[in-house]
Amino acid sequence: MRKLLLALLGLTAIGGSVGFAATLSVGSGHLWSGSQTLTKGTCTLTGTSVTSDTDVNQLSGNGTNGGSTTMMVLPFSGFAREAFVSFDLSSCNIPSTGGADSATLSLHITNAPSSSRTIDVTPVLSSWSESLTWNLLSGLTFGTRTAQFSTGTTSDVTKTVTVTGDVDQQIKTGSVYGWRLSDSGSNSFNATTFATSESTTASSRPVLTINYEK
Amino acid sequence: MKLAAHILGLALALSATVAACGAAATLALGSNKLSAGNAAVSSCGVSSLSATRKASNAGTVTEVDVPSIPSACAGATLSLTLVGPGGAALGNANATVPAGGGTLVFTSFGATVLATNLLSYSFAVVGP
Numbered sequence: 001m002r003k004l005l006l007a008l009l010g011l012t013a014i015g016g017s018v019g020f021a022a023t024l025s026v027g028s029g030h031l032w033s034g035s036q037t038l039t040k041g042t043c044t045l046t047g048t049s050v051t052s053d054t055d056v057n058q059l060s061g062n063g064t065n066g067g068s069t070t071m072m073v074l075p076f077s078g079f080a081r082e083a084f085v086s087f088d089l090s091s092c093n094i095p096s097t098g099g100a101d102s103a104t105l106s107l108h109i110t111n112a113p114s115s116s117r118t119i120d121v122t123p124v125l126s127s128w129s130e131s132l133t134w135n136l137l138s139g140l141t142f143g144t145r146t147a148q149f150s151t152g153t154t155s156d157v158t159k160t161v162t163v164t165g166d167v168d169q170q171i172k173t174g175s176v177y178g179w180r181l182s183d184s185g186s187n188s189f190n191a192t193t194f195a196t197s198e199s200t201t202a203s204s205r206p207v208l209t210i211n212y213e214k
Numbered sequence: 215m216k217l218a219a220h221i222l223g224l225a226l227a228l229s230a231t232v233a234a235c236g237a238a239a240t241l242a243l244g245s246n247k248l249s250a251g252n253a254a255v256s257s258c259g260v261s262s263l264s265a266t267r268k269a270s271n272a273g274t275v276t277e278v279d280v281p282s283i284p285s286a287c288a289g290a291t292l293s294l295t296l297v298g299p300g301g302a303a304l305g306n307a308n309a310t311v312p313a314g315g316g317t318l319v320f321t322s323f324g325a326t327v328l329a330t331n332l333l334s335y336s337f338a339v340v341g342p
Binding site for chain 1: 257258260262263264265266267268269270271272273287290297328329330332333334335336337338339340341342
């Protein structure tokens with residue numbers, strides 16, 4: 001009889017627990033689901049209306065070069081030059097909740113150095129204008145170098161670098177103000193000259209191409 | 215007498231098993247319970263969610279932020295799916311909504327996700 005009672009109690013307990021567990025799983029907690037679809041697009045920026053570019057010259061500390069058709073990078077101490085380029089993204093109509101899926105910066109070398117140089121592309125984190133001078137550089141802040149490219153020794157070629165992270169940040173925070181082009185290599189009088197947005201050859205002007213989401 | 219008790223015990227045990235299974239099935243099919251569940255399974259105040267993401271220079275998704283989560287969802291699990299072409303899940307992440315709600319920041323998705331492949335986000339909030 002004791003075995004009989006134990007068997008009955010055990011089976012009753014199993015049946016009861018099955019029903020109890022089912023009740024818990026149905027009746028517990030909150031539930032919500034949803035989705036957000038992203039819109040993709042492409043924006044290409046070039047020309048004086050959306051581009052600011054210039055170079056600064058160590059030899060002429062207060063000189064400006066914003067209206068020139070070219071900008072130069074030169075690593076020669078005392079005569080050093082650095083170039084700057086930025087783009088106004090407002091015409092792309094990308095909200096700050098959007099972002100760059102990919103972005104490239106294209107620069108046209110009008111006069112290549114006689115031996116290939118490596119150009120550093122570094123994001124500028126302070127506002128600047130085409131009135132920038134060498135003596136104002138100390139007031140700027142810079143991010144970590146984004147890209148490098150070799151100039152080669154052939155003139156009239158376009159170099160393209162990826163700047164996705166910087167443009168993504170520019171879209172979201174507005175705290176990236178283009179890039180500095182500099183040559184941190186050995187002291188040399190080998191200059192690299194790039195076309196600016198004022199270039200009379202439209203296809204040589206700097207171009208920023210953004211594939212974005214919003 | 216002892217043998218009879220064993221036989222009787224087995225018979226009763228078999229009956230009880232059948233009865234227990236029947237009871238469980240009845241519970242699972244109880245439509246009244248499920249209908250009444252409309253009140254219990256609510257959204258903890260979420261009417262919509264959106265996300266923003268950050269991309270590396272290589273174009274990979276490094277962070278997804280989900281803001282404006284209601285405080286009533288504190289303790290719930292938010293599941294995020296990064297959806298690509300054809301509805302494919304490119305990556306997933308889960309996190310518990312903190313006290314007070316707010317923003318959840320996801321930085322790991324179980325896979326490298328290219329921003330260019332990311333077409334939508336799916337969200338699910340479950341519990342508490």
